[in-house]
Amino acid sequence: MTTVSPYPWRAQGPSLGNHRLSHPPGTWQLAWVHPLQVQEAKNQGSSLPKEFKPTQTIIKKPVQAEKPPRAAFIDPLTAMMASPEDEDALGCVSIPADDEMDGVKSAESRDADWSKSELEALWTQLGQSAMTYHDSTRLLIPETLHYILDKLNFDDESTSRNARLDMLEGRQTRRSNPEKNGLTPKQFGDFLDLVTHQLSNYWTEDKRVQVLRLVIQIAKILGDMDKSGLSGYPAFFFQITEVLVFFGRLVYDRIASKCPGLRMNFTSHDATPQAQEMCKNWLLKIMSIRELVPRLYLEIAFMRCFRFIDDPEYFYKTVLDRLTKSIRGLSDPIAACYLRAFLVRSAFQASSSSHTSHLVSIKRQAWDCLPRRICDCIRRLFNGFSKPNFLGKMLGTKKSLNAVDTDKCPAFVYEHIFAVLSPSLIEGQVSHVSHVVANCAQDPSYSVENLICVFGKVLTNCYSLTRTEKLNVLNTIWHCVMDIHDLHAYLKCALVWTEFAVKQLQPKEINTLLGNIVSQTNSTLSRDGTKSSSDQLPKIVQSLLSSQDSLERTLTLSNFLPLFNTMSKGSQIEMAKILVERAIKDVQEISDPVLSNVLIHLCDILGDSINALSIQDETRQISAFICHVIRKVKFEDDFEQQLKFLTDCRGKYSHLTAVQLQLIHSVHLLAIHTLERANGKISTRIKGFLQACCAFVFITIPSIDPRLTQVQLCIEAAEVCLMCRCFGQAESSLKVLFKTLGELGQAHEANRDLRERKELECTLLGLCSQLFSLLLVVPDNVEHGILYMIRGALNAINRFPWSLHSAHRAELNIRALQLLSVVTWDDYPYHIEGLDSNDVLYGSNPKFVDEVNQISGTVLGQVLDQIQDLTSNGFKKESGRLSWQLLQTCYGFVDLESSEKLVKLAQKLWSLSKKQNELQPQTDRLLQEVKLRKDERATMWKRVLL
Amino acid sequence: MASANPIEIIFDRPSRTYHEGETIQGSLRLNNPTDLKHDGVSLTLNGFLRTFVPAKSAIGNGASKIQSLTTFEEMLLNPGKLPQGKHEVKFQIPIRANADRRALLETYHGVRIDIQYILVCEIHRGILAQTFREEKEIFVELKSEWSKVSETKPYQFHITPDKLEYAKRKLMKHVPEFSIRGCLDSTQCSMGRAVQGTICVDTCTRPIKSVEIQLIRSEQVGVDDPKDCTEVQNIQIADGDVPRSLKIPLHMVLPQLFACATIKSADIRVEFNINVLVILDDDHIVAESIPIDIYRHH
The missing domain is CATH 2.60.40.640 (Immunoglobulin-like)
Incomplete structure (x- = not known):
């Protein structure tokens, strides 16, 4: 029994009869060649292969690898239009009211070259790409076809598992219900396989009515699809048209079978009356279908059969003409376009080459009505419109522009034109075009924002406009933009046009624009009551950043801050970071009050964004930003203002330690600068100021977290206070220092981590040495006794819980000895300007010197105890080192003649030092030096050492 | 057997x-x-x-x-x-x-x-x-014997709200603004051929659901009997909201069995009408009824 199949190229076996295949089987090219072209038609039944096994998918990948399916979908009509290289052929698009379509003739000649096989290849390629492109859309099958749908087995694993579950629970299987959810293109392909199988069954059983009914229902799907809002139209279109073509072939074969011995180029006269009768009957049946879409599709599928009853000339003149025009009755432009594509393809297939002139006219008519609504194929059509000549035609003269007014060339067409326009083409026309755009805004059915955006983008890159032109355009367009009520759309346009203004116009205009944006946004937000969550505003701000002007000028635009504040909180923080970072890089010194205001405002926002939940890195980054900004803000000569600023900052950023640190340093710097500038003439005002600075620091230090930093800061503060002649402050600082040391000691005692202890102690060693250096110049307070400060320091140090068996305390004491020695000098090696240190106060008073000696003695005793301790505990190296240091101190600072005990001490120390091998080079050096010395003091030393 | x-x-x-x-x-x-x-x-x-x-x-x-x-x-x-x-x-x-x-x-x-x-x-x-x-x-x-068989009488029509006849005055409020022009190539239609014409919706403020062309037969048996009008077939010309100012062809093939040449004799009368319907989205119908003569042309 012969079975029929729509897809002859799917035949597996070699049983293709006598037909020579022009392409190998299994490929996508049309394997089945029209029998009438090859040889005489067979008499018995269908000339299709005998064995037919439906494969699973309708469209499968091609065997040859040279033609991979293209990812980008090119709709058939674009493809059928001339390729972009041939610009004249674009005259196929009929722009009404003008004779500028001089391209028609060349189009004709070009179409004559287009062979059927090319078209077929293109068609199949498009079908494949449609399948891959629209893989996820779903199509609902109408109920009339559900009986076929039920036969389809969906091999969905979850279905079977859930089906069992549902059955157990007594529920109806609902999952993956194709009737409710629709079919994917692949599933639809399987479904259509079943449909064609059913069609073949009906046909062989001679149930022509059922065949027709089924085909009508299938064709109806194409008409109803648009109403369900489907975007995957192409995928289903290609599959359904295959079924329709199959049907057409069935009918044709049946009619042809009634004409035995039909020659290749037969005319209607060759057809037998039976064939003609049958053809007419089929035609009548098809023409009486009520619905437009199935009727048109079936008429087109039936096209080839017209040969039996009419001559081709008549056919092309009337029937094709009528069909083309009837498609205008389809309101959905997508469906209409695809129907036209099917028409053209079928017409090509049915025709021979002599009739292409008619086909060209069809194509022109097919393009006669540009659909009003946005159409997928139109968009792609315009990809080919970037050729200058064509655009020159379209926009060249005003006349043609007027012809292409809103009625004939609706706004959305402009939109797509502009998208591919190069700016040079629009230059001479700018004002006219802007008026056209403004007119388009009047059209209530079209939302003009896309057009405005695209227009703006084009103009942004257009560099040869004059200033007046630019302003005019901006004015015109901005009026339209202001009328847009939807905030999102408004902001989209505003963004594009802000970029235009930034690139092309002066800050003044940018400012006005921003002002408008702000007021519009605010009024909309207050009216709607919703928080602006759009990301457009940050984009606008960022576009401002890209301006060629300096950042300063941008930030100082009067409307910048309002714009910034309109953004949502999150975006504000983001933008603030970006802006501050840029500012830090670009701006060296911030003295302009407006700019500093803006930056401070940004810093405030950043500072406020830090809370207990912020991550450490964020805190660090933002603190760094703020510190930078603080450093850069300068108030020129107004130091009081600066101090006020720093005080404000302290209040605002109290939670950021790094910033507080920076503030303290800034205040110190400020004080010193002020002092320098005062040049020795310290007025009351300046003195007050300096005291204020010191007070600031004094207050701020305790809030710094790590105590060690506090210690350091106290020392620094004391230095600065002394330099500023705020003695009281200096003393307080030092007292605080000792207290902090005590607290530090308490914490240190509790700390068991050996490495941390060691680190701390080393740091402390350095700090205390620094302290000693400072204490040299600290004058005594009469109330508190001699060397009160130094004694306090020594007490603090000795009370500190140094690690057991560490040499630090001893080292510090040795350094203290050095200090004490220098304290007795007549003239200290360094002074602080304007401050009388102890050398002046005491003037080497003998009583003073005695006191100092006493203290030294105590200290020395402590050192010797320490050394003893170390030696007895086996830390020979440490003790040796310490002894050497002590010896050095003695050598440098001690007068050996004053006491015999000292000589003995020196000798002992010398012997201890010599025992250490690594100290050998140093001891040798000392020996050398002593030998070479010729003065009196040296004799004593020579006695000791040698 | x-x-x-x-x-x-x-x-x-x-x-x-x-x-x-x-x-x-x-x-x-x-x-x-x-x-x-x-x-x-x-x-x-x-x-x-x-x-x-x-x-x-x-x-x-x-x-x-x-x-x-x-x-x-x-x-x-x-x-x-x-x-x-x-x-x-x-x-x-x-x-x-x-x-x-x-x-x-x-x-x-x-x-x-x-x-x-x-x-x-x-x-x-x-x-x-x-x-x-x-x-x-x-x-x-049967061959038609009219002498005027070969003449074509085109019929132009223009439907606007003021040309509508209503059963009730109340409906006047709901009528949208529209202007629909069209023409039939001829009111003398041949049995073997199709009824052809064009229709063009100039303006219509409401969206259109469908444009259809309907063949109506009216039969009368005897003089006393009132005419009985029934629809023979209905062909959809346009589906959905058609573009305005666009000429859409009307084309309907006369059915072989259910239509015949117009019969006007003493005891039976079989006459035909063409109705052009424009159905708006709210299911209101604007229709133009055109009487035609069907003859058989050889």
Whole structure:
């Protein structure tokens, strides 16, 4: 029994009869060649292969690898239009009211070259790409076809598992219900396989009515699809048209079978009356279908059969003409376009080459009505419109522009034109075009924002406009933009046009624009009551950043801050970071009050964004930003203002330690600068100021977290206070220092981590040495006794819980000895300007010197105890080192003649030092030096050492 | 054996369409699997006009009347025996009206009026055995005699809200603004051809759901009987909201059986109308009714 199949190229076996295949089987090219072209038609039944096994998918990948399916979908009509290289052929698009379509003739000649096989290849390629492109859309099958749908087995694993579950629970299987959810293109392909199988069954059983009914229902799907809002139209279109073509072939074969011995180029006269009768009957049946879409599709599928009853000339003149025009009755432009594509393809297939002139006219008519609504194929059509000549035609003269007014060339067409326009083409026309755009805004059915955006983008890159032109355009367009009520759309346009203004116009205009944006946004937000969550505003701000002007000028635009504040909180923080970072890089010194205001405002926002939940890195980054900004803000000569600023900052950023640190340093710097500038003439005002600075620091230090930093800061503060002649402050600082040391000691005692202890102690060693250096110049307070400060320091140090068996305390004491020695000098090696240190106060008073000696003695005793301790505990190296240091101190600072005990001490120390091998080079050096010395003091030393 | 029908009637014309005065030529093909003993093979052509008048009151059925237009009977084969196998018997039947009757009428299947010509072939097999019977309808066409047949009278129409006639004044408020222009190529339509024209929706403030063209027949049996208008077929011209100012062709092929040339005679009248409908999205319909004359052109 012969079975029929729509897809002859799917035949597996070699049983293709006598037909020579022009392409190998299994490929996508049309394997089945029209029998009438090859040889005489067979008499018995269908000339299709005998064995037919439906494969699973309708469209499968091609065997040859040279033609991979293209990812980008090119709709058939674009493809059928001339390729972009041939610009004249674009005259196929009929722009009404003008004779500028001089391209028609060349189009004709070009179409004559287009062979059927090319078209077929293109068609199949498009079908494949449609399948891959629209893989996820779903199509609902109408109920009339559900009986076929039920036969389809969906091999969905979850279905079977859930089906069992549902059955157990007594529920109806609902999952993956194709009737409710629709079919994917692949599933639809399987479904259509079943449909064609059913069609073949009906046909062989001679149930022509059922065949027709089924085909009508299938064709109806194409008409109803648009109403369900489907975007995957192409995928289903290609599959359904295959079924329709199959049907057409069935009918044709049946009619042809009634004409035995039909020659290749037969005319209607060759057809037998039976064939003609049958053809007419089929035609009548098809023409009486009520619905437009199935009727048109079936008429087109039936096209080839017209040969039996009419001559081709008549056919092309009337029937094709009528069909083309009837498609205008389809309101959905997508469906209409695809129907036209099917028409053209079928017409090509049915025709021979002599009739292409008619086909060209069809194509022109097919393009006669540009659909009003946005159409997928139109968009792609315009990809080919970037050729200058064509655009020159379209926009060249005003006349043609007027012809292409809103009625004939609706706004959305402009939109797509502009998208591919190069700016040079629009230059001479700018004002006219802007008026056209403004007119388009009047059209209530079209939302003009896309057009405005695209227009703006084009103009942004257009560099040869004059200033007046630019302003005019901006004015015109901005009026339209202001009328847009939807905030999102408004902001989209505003963004594009802000970029235009930034690139092309002066800050003044940018400012006005921003002002408008702000007021519009605010009024909309207050009216709607919703928080602006759009990301457009940050984009606008960022576009401002890209301006060629300096950042300063941008930030100082009067409307910048309002714009910034309109953004949502999150975006504000983001933008603030970006802006501050840029500012830090670009701006060296911030003295302009407006700019500093803006930056401070940004810093405030950043500072406020830090809370207990912020991550450490964020805190660090933002603190760094703020510190930078603080450093850069300068108030020129107004130091009081600066101090006020720093005080404000302290209040605002109290939670950021790094910033507080920076503030303290800034205040110190400020004080010193002020002092320098005062040049020795310290007025009351300046003195007050300096005291204020010191007070600031004094207050701020305790809030710094790590105590060690506090210690350091106290020392620094004391230095600065002394330099500023705020003695009281200096003393307080030092007292605080000792207290902090005590607290530090308490914490240190509790700390068991050996490495941390060691680190701390080393740091402390350095700090205390620094302290000693400072204490040299600290004058005594009469109330508190001699060397009160130094004694306090020594007490603090000795009370500190140094690690057991560490040499630090001893080292510090040795350094203290050095200090004490220098304290007795007549003239200290360094002074602080304007401050009388102890050398002046005491003037080497003998009583003073005695006191100092006493203290030294105590200290020395402590050192010797320490050394003893170390030696007895086996830390020979440490003790040796310490002894050497002590010896050095003695050598440098001690007068050996004053006491015999000292000589003995020196000798002992010398012997201890010599025992250490690594100290050998140093001891040798000392020996050398002593030998070479010729003065009196040296004799004593020579006695000791040698 | 009895269930298989051995008779097949083949006509010389596959369309089975004849005119008055012509002769139906054809052959009977008998294919009996076994020997067949019969009492004669007869061939009858029965042409009749059947009219149906519905009851005037609610009770009772309507009256159905059959008038015979042509009757012709012929005994093709005398009683005898047909051996097994295929046999072919040629026949010729003239088509002419009965003597008393007026001219033949065209084949027409309508609601109240039915004109049919049926060719019946019977193999009589006595009282006890089942008679084999095969019938086929043939189609009779008559040439139209009007002198104005070749004239084309195009019909232009322009539908605007003020030209509408309403049953109720109330509906006036809901009428949207619209302007629909169109034309029929001719109000004289030929049976074998299609009714053609164009329609163009200039403006319409409401979206349009569909534009359709409808063929309406109106039948009248007798003078007293009111006209009965029914729809023959409905062809959709446009689907959805059509673009404005665009000419869309109207095209409807007249059906073979359900329409015929306009009949205006004493006892029956069959006339046709074309309705162009524009259905708006709120299911209101704007329609233009155009009376047409159908003739048969040769």
